[in-house]
Amino acid sequence: MHWYEKLNEYFPIQEMKSKEHMETLLRERNDIYHKDESAKHVLMYAETDNFIFIDYLFVSSEARGEGLGRKLLQQLKDKKKPIILEVEPLDYDDTDTEKRLRFYKREGFEHATSIGYRRRSLATNKVNAMEILYWAPNNESEAVIFDAMKKTYEMIHTYKDRTFYGDRYDPVDDVLKRDKNNDRNMLEGL
Secondary structure, eight states, X not given: OOHHHHHXXXXXXXXXXXXXXXXXXXXXXTTTEEEEEOSXXXXXXXXXXXXXXXXXXXXXXXXXTTTHHHHHHHHHHTTOSOEEEEEOOOOTTOHHHHHHHHHHHHXXXXXXXXXXXXXEOTXXXXXXXXXXXXXXXXXXXXXXXXXXXXXXXXXXXXXXXXXXXXXXXXXXXXXXXXXXXXXXXXXXXX
């Protein structure tokens, strides 16, 4: 199965970029956007001088429990840069969200409680709330993570958006907000 089909079957439509968008990023932004794949996994990520953004991490159901996800994350951690990623909010009716969050918590990721993230999907035209998780090898602050997430949104998510979707994503300042008073940590109690 093609790498895009694997991702498309696993991730919800509102979180997926189009195949053309991702292939263009791989071709035109190959200085920062990368794909690592095998028969058992697909990892799409952006790497800058200052941080790594995991766009998609898929491990096949047959390979779960083999430590492959941990191994892939360790390869990124070995670069000694903050790692950020987007996750769906905890949904107790969907056991996959809880498993995913437990996995990232075990791997040392923290919930960026001060970052609000609400992105309108160009596929569904619905606004989706997402949460930001991060791994900070040098105790980088949530302000640093917020700036990295804004750069990611502008460099990756909105790259040639009108070309691929016939519409533009909302401006970054409408999508990402800082709320320093929010202390609701969705990883607590997991």
